[in-house]
Amino acid sequence: MESIAAKPLPDITDLTRPFWTAAREGRLVMQKCPSCGTVNFHPKPWCIECGDRGLEWTEMQTGGTVYSYTVSHSVAMNHLGWQAELPVIMCLIDIDGGARMYAQVTDVAAEDMQIGMRVKAYFEPISEEAGIPKFRPA
Amino acid sequence: MRGKVAIVGYGRTPYSRLKPGEPVLTVDEYIAWAAELALERAGMSKSDFDGQGLGVSHAEVAHTVNWSAATAENLGISPNALIRGDQGGCSATSMLIRAATLIEAGVIDRALIVGADTPLSMPSLAPGLPLSPERTRGVFWDFQGPFGVMGATAQFALILRRYMHEHQVTPEQLGKVAVTNRYHASLNPGAIYRKPFTLQEYLDSRMLSDPIRLFDCVPIVNGGLAYIVTSAESAKAITDRPVYVLGFGETNNFYSGSRVFPDVTVTGFSESAPRAMEMAGVGHDDIDFLQPYDDYPFISMKTIEDWGFCKKGEGGKFLEEHDLRFDGDFPMSTDGGQLSGGQPGGANGGFMPLVEGVTQLRGEAEGRQVPNAGIGAVCGFGGIPYGRPGRSCISVILGSEA
Numbered sequence: 014m015e016s017i018a019a020k021p022l023p024d025i026t027d028l029t030r031p032f033w034t035a036a037r038e039g040r041l042v043m044q045k046c047p048s049c050g051t052v053n054f055h056p057k058p059w060c061i062e063c064g065d066r067g068l069e070w071t072e073m074q075t076g077g078t079v080y081s082y083t084v085s086h087s088v089a090m091n092h093l094g095w096q097a098e099l100p101v102i103m104c105l106i107d108i109d110g111g112a113r114m115y116a117q118v119t120d121v122a123a124e125d126m127q128i129g130m131r132v133k134a135y136f137e138p139i140s141e142e143a144g145i146p147k148f149r150p151a
Numbered sequence: 152m153r154g155k156v157a158i159v160g161y162g163r164t165p166y167s168r169l170k171p172g173e174p175v176l177t178v179d180e181y182i183a184w185a186a187e188l189a190l191e192r193a194g195m196s197k198s199d200f201d202g203q204g205l206g207v208s209h210a211e212v213a214h215t216v217n218w219s220a221a222t223a224e225n226l227g228i229s230p231n232a233l234i235r236g237d238q239g240g241c242s243a244t245s246m247l248i249r250a251a252t253l254i255e256a257g258v259i260d261r262a263l264i265v266g267a268d269t270p271l272s273m274p275s276l277a278p279g280l281p282l283s284p285e286r287t288r289g290v291f292w293d294f295q296g297p298f299g300v301m302g303a304t305a306q307f308a309l310i311l312r313r314y315m316h317e318h319q320v321t322p323e324q325l326g327k328v329a330v331t332n333r334y335h336a337s338l339n340p341g342a343i344y345r346k347p348f349t350l351q352e353y354l355d356s357r358m359l360s361d362p363i364r365l366f367d368c369v370p371i372v373n374g375g376l377a378y379i380v381t382s383a384e385s386a387k388a389i390t391d392r393p394v395y396v397l398g399f400g401e402t403n404n405f406y407s408g409s410r411v412f413p414d415v416t417v418t419g420f421s422e423s424a425p426r427a428m429e430m431a432g433v434g435h436d437d438i439d440f441l442q443p444y445d446d447y448p449f450i451s452m453k454t455i456e457d458w459g460f461c462k463k464g465e466g467g468k469f470l471e472e473h474d475l476r477f478d479g480d481f482p483m484s485t486d487g488g489q490l491s492g493g494q495p496g497g498a499n500g501g502f503m504p505l506v507e508g509v510t511q512l513r514g515e516a517e518g519r520q521v522p523n524a525g526i527g528a529v530c531g532f533g534g535i536p537y538g539r540p541g542r543s544c545i546s547v548i549l550g551s552e553a
Contacts, residue, residue, distance in 0.1 A: 020297065021287070021292070021296030021297045022297060023293035023294075023296075023297050024288065024289075024293060025293075026290075028290070029290060029293060029294075051410070051411060055290060055293075056294070061410055080313065080412075081309040081310070081312045081316070081415070082312060083305055083308035083309050083312055083360045083361055083363075084358075084360065085305050085308075085359070085361075086357075086358055086359060086360065086361065087301075087357075087359050087360075088301060089301040089360070092296070092301075095299065095301065100361075101299050103298075103299050103300060103301070103305050103308075103309065103360075104309075105538050107412055112411045112412070113413075114294075114298075115294070115300050115537070116298055116299075117299040128313065128316045139297065145297055145298065
């Protein structure tokens with residue numbers, strides 16, 4: 014049986030590659046609808062508001078607001094790479110002018126976390142091809 | 152559709168946590184066992200479903216394609232209609248709605264609905280965790296797992312934290328749900344965890360993903376459930392205690408507010424419950440018990456709010472002010488729910504509110520029987536969408552009289 018990765022890695026497809034490649038280069042991109050302007054995230058096959066299949070990957074601002082957060086004290090999915098980082102602060106972040114996304118916030122004590130906190134993205138490589146956005150207090 | 156169909160039989164196998172020495176049953180065996188229990192209670196045989204309906208819920212251990220047809224083959228039933236439950240914790244109630252409409256349309260007269268799973272014996276890279284390949288592949292997982300989303304508890308903790316930011320709810324109020332469910336489990340021989348615990352023990356239980364504790368979570372089990380639904384006319388010939396479907400409502404992929412920045416404190420029950428109550432022609436005061444899909448105590452609380460038993464934001468206070476026990480003024484999760492009863496796979500826990508609702512309305516709940524139960528509310532709550540609670544929310548009103 015194949016072994017389990019320390020942390021989960023994405024299976025990159027043509028649909029999702031622009032996100033991962035951009036994050037590797039230090040940029041946050043999301044799909045924006047050319048017809049209605051809706052920002053779609055996570056990646057969708059067409060605009061969830063108007064159904065336009067011509068979604069365009071668009072660079073987003075890196076600032077956002079914490080919509081909610083949780084402090085995970087245990088590794089629930091057996092990817093033991095998280096163990097060293099516990100507690101992991103997981104958030105839902107409303108990206109300025111973008112959409113809401115799951116992301117980790119670092120460089121802050123769990124007891125200092127607050128909903129409404131302003132955060133800014135930074136990027137970590139997770140493979141040759143892919144990077145991932147994380148956030149820290151702005 | 153009010154009172155057009157009725158449930159005439161149900162079955163729930165013993166659950167297993169796979170303790171050493173326990174027999175290890177396959178999903179096929181659990182399905183057959185649950186079906187046998189339902190058939191026995193209805194006084195029917197499997198041949199009664201040749202040319203009729205067979206409903207099969209998703210199993211994460213489904214070991215072949217065409218799962219519902221394969222299950223028909225395994226059971227030796229040749230139905231004229233197959234119904235597939237593919238809505239997580241809404242699968243049981245969604246198949247009830249599909250069966251009801253097929254029966255009302257005259258396509259079939261009756262359906263046997265089954266669901267089982269053996270998540271504890273799933274081949275997995277993470278033994279003991281239900282990490283089926285379907286959960287850990289594809290775009291949904293790729294935009295969660297690598298970002299640090301560690302399972303349902305973390306996802307629901309985000310929803311609860313936001314609720315706590317907008318409204319008042321205390322750990323003590325939520326703990327009352329967990330404690331009461333365990334009390335009900337102590338009265339139900341079929342529940343997996345039956346030793347009562349105190350509110351203090353709840354508060355002291357390990358914090359998993361703050362603000363969700365260990366005792367907020369369901370124990371995963373292997374097991375199966377089944378029920379039989381038929382036309383109201385046929386039901387009267389089968390049993391003297393049919394349980395009628397008085398009303399139902401369903402929402403899928405519900406958003407409160409914008410799809411980009413939705414309000415996660417509201418669930419689809421806010422739309423499906425009023426529709427179910429309107430169809431049934433009942434008000435809140437007519438409902439004798441609530442069987443929510445209690446995957447977490449705060450989901451029970453939000454269910455109470457979104458059904459309209461109290462206003463949004465007052466669920467915690469409602470829990471505090473009401474006696475949730477079977478003989479109290481607001482009986483809820485009277486079988487111990489999934490929190491103490493066990494969750495036989497994410498797609499099959501939703502049979503439990505329905506089966507318990509029928510059990511209560513037939514007066515067969517023995518030591519936990521709600522006095523004079525005539526009308527009950529049962530719920531399905533299925534799937535976790537990206538950053539929101541509950542992909543599907545189904546509300547059903549059942550009654551002992553049409």
